[in-house]
Amino acid sequence: MSASPDEVRARFDRLKAREPILQVRGLCKTVPAKDGERTILNDVNFTTHRREFLCVVGPSGCGKSTLIRTIAGLEEASGGEILVAGQPVHGPGPDRAMVFQGYTLFPWLTVLGNVMFGLRMADKPKEEAAREARQWLDLVGLEPYADAYPHTLSGGMKQRVAIARALAIQPRILLMDEPFSALDARTRARMQAYLVDIWRKIDVTIVFITHDLDEAVLLADRILVLKTGPGEVVDLMEVPALRPAAGRTLDDPALRATLERLEGFIHAHETVVDDEPVTPVVRLASVAEEVD
Amino acid sequence: MLGVLSFVLPLALWSAVSYAPFLWHPLVEITDPGDVAYYSKGMRAPADAFAEEVEGMTASGQAPPQGIPANPVYLPAPHEVALALWAAATPAADAREEFRLSSSLWHSIQIIFWAFLISSAIGVPLGILCGSYSAIGRLTEPFVEFFRYLPAPAFGALCVAVLGIYDGPKIAIVVIGTFFQQVLIIAGTTRRADYALLEAAQTLGARNLRLVRNVVVPAVLPDLYNDQRILLGWAWTYLIVAELVGTSSGITFFITQQARYQHFENVYAAIFILGIVGFGSDLLLARLGRWLFPWRRTTA
Ligand SMILES: Nc1ncnc2c1ncn2[C@@H]1O[C@H](COP(=O)(O)OP(=O)(O)OP(=O)(O)O)[C@@H](O)[C@H]1O
Numbered sequence A: 001m002s003a004s005p006d007e008v009r010a011r012f013d014r015l016k017a018r019e020p021i022l023q024v025r026g027l028c029k030t031v032p033a034k035d036g037e038r039t040i041l042n043d044v045n046f047t048t049h050r051r052e053f054l055c056v057v058g059p060s061g062c063g064k065s066t067l068i069r070t071i072a073g074l075e076e077a078s079g080g081e082i083l084v085a086g087q088p089v090h091g092p093g094p095d096r097a098m099v100f101q102g103y104t105l106f107p108w109l110t111v112l113g114n115v116m117f118g119l120r121m122a123d124k125p126k127e128e129a130a131r132e133a134r135q136w137l138d139l140v141g142l143e144p145y146a147d148a149y150p151h152t153l154s155g156g157m158k159q160r161v162a163i164a165r166a167l168a169i170q171p172r173i174l175l176m177d178e179p180f181s182a183l184d185a186r187t188r189a190r191m192q193a194y195l196v197d198i199w200r201k202i203d204v205t206i207v208f209i210t211h212d213l214d215e216a217v218l219l220a221d222r223i224l225v226l227k228t229g230p231g232e233v234v235d236l237m238e239v240p241a242l243r244p245a246a247g248r249t250l251d252d253p254a255l256r257a258t259l260e261r262l263e264g265f266i267h268a269h270e271t272v273v274d275d276e277p278v279t280p281v282v283r284l285a286s287v288a289e290e291v292d
Numbered sequence B: 001m002l003g004v005l006s007f008v009l010p011l012a013l014w015s016a017v018s019y020a021p022f023l024w025h026p027l028v029e030i031t032d033p034g035d036v037a038y039y040s041k042g043m044r045a046p047a048d049a050f051a052e053e054v055e056g057m058t059a060s061g062q063a064p065p066q067g068i069p070a071n072p073v074y075l076p077a078p079h080e081v082a083l084a085l086w087a088a089a090t091p092a093a094d095a096r097e098e099f100r101l102s103s104s105l106w107h108s109i110q111i112i113f114w115a116f117l118i119s120s121a122i123g124v125p126l127g128i129l130c131g132s133y134s135a136i137g138r139l140t141e142p143f144v145e146f147f148r149y150l151p152a153p154a155f156g157a158l159c160v161a162v163l164g165i166y167d168g169p170k171i172a173i174v175v176i177g178t179f180f181q182q183v184l185i186i187a188g189t190t191r192r193a194d195y196a197l198l199e200a201a202q203t204l205g206a207r208n209l210r211l212v213r214n215v216v217v218p219a220v221l222p223d224l225y226n227d228q229r230i231l232l233g234w235a236w237t238y239l240i241v242a243e244l245v246g247t248s249s250g251i252t253f254f255i256t257q258q259a260r261y262q263h264f265e266n267v268y269a270a271i272f273i274l275g276i277v278g279f280g281s282d283l284l285l286a287r288l289g290r291w292l293f294p295w296r297r298t299t300a
């Protein structure tokens, strides 16, 4: 059930008419290197709107993690600015929450304790924090595991707790750095469905890094494509479908075409090792393995 | 299984040397001095000298001495040490208090307890702060690093002059021996806190002291606990030196006294008890650690 081009255009017009939540302007990031400086991100510009689902793709080492960590306030920008709902970012703040690839749950706290953590840091009274945390656990379907410790949970469940913990502080933006790449294929598919489901229920803008192009096409409203050396924006692609939904499949010819275009972008900017092109590969994931 | 064997093997070796007369036994314990003027019953003579005397006495028609092969007095047999251990566990009422193993040991344990408590009360928080805030670390650690190379026993005379001759200087020496290592070790462990957890906590709004209290400390707590176990072992080592300072006391006094009277079975008993108390408390603490930190599967 491919959406008609008119429907799609109308939808993106509506999306872009919404208030901008995240504005990245002229963002640069340099790090000290042996011979002076190395540029990791060079003049990155993009805007995401309220309740948008933005995926970020690009070859390994192009600076995706650096970008999202700078947005999170964990790293300082070397130039340019980041605005969240119009306010410049200085350090981590409650308007942004992050889900990491490694689950980074606090092992000494129960599932409930983990979800309560941000609420307690915001000085919410204990009972209120616990009540709210249970609601978020309910949303990710883990209420029965409230008193379990993280090391007793499976990878998918851990990442659901991490999502609940991030959402509990009610951020404007949920930042996710390859959150599902450590999971097996089946769990990953289930988690993608969960995430879209949650995202549709609440008012949050998602910035989602992945090296899995299928995942990007299945999940995103728009896809930010980066290239490497230095990291720059190549394109901000609109995914021609009505809305990210658990029902999206790559059988849709429009989505197939998007996927092929994405692959074209990534191949055009493939890293060359020892002056020999890396063996042609279909998925970015395998490129990452070759270069590393 | 191999763990048990690692104890059984040395014990078997010790028993063999003690009970098999043809193994080692360089001396002869005199059972009957015969006509040798300078021999007396119970005395231990070198085997070759004894053989010469036997030969000499037989040649001159006098009564030869008799004896059985024996080990030197400093190597008592296992059963003698076991008896001493048993005697220590059931002290005779008439023994003077400082000659009793159990009360000596109790005195030593008290010294260790207070010294370790005092050292930890300052050393652990300071170490955590040094590990968490690089400014505090840079301010404190060079001095601590320097001080740690000053041998604690060297402060013995000073401690006695300041704190008197009783338990004060002993506690002080164990504290000096433990504290500086403790600050550095705890700081090092704190620095190894999982950085990803700290970042996650920061994105959830944890800052400064709250970050230290709610994330850094719980994140490294199982490791800190293990550090404390190792440090406690070191404190035992310093105890022995400390107890020689001022008036000798505790288990060390017991050991030196018993050695002076050549009651080597008691010396070994005391050393074994030190080992058993040390090893036993460590096993106990390891088990407690597994119970306290269930999410850490390897609290080895
Ligand atoms: N603090 C730093 N100092 C020096 N180099 C850094 C630093 N942070 C990142 N880099 C380098 O910057 C480049 C981009 O890193 P980044 O982790 O952002 O890439 P990525 O796109 O997330 O890669 P991947 O797909 O492997 O996760 C890498 O080459 C990395 O080595």
Ligand SMILES: [Mg+2]
Residues within 6 Å of the ligand: A064, A065, A066
């Ligand atoms: Mg990355």
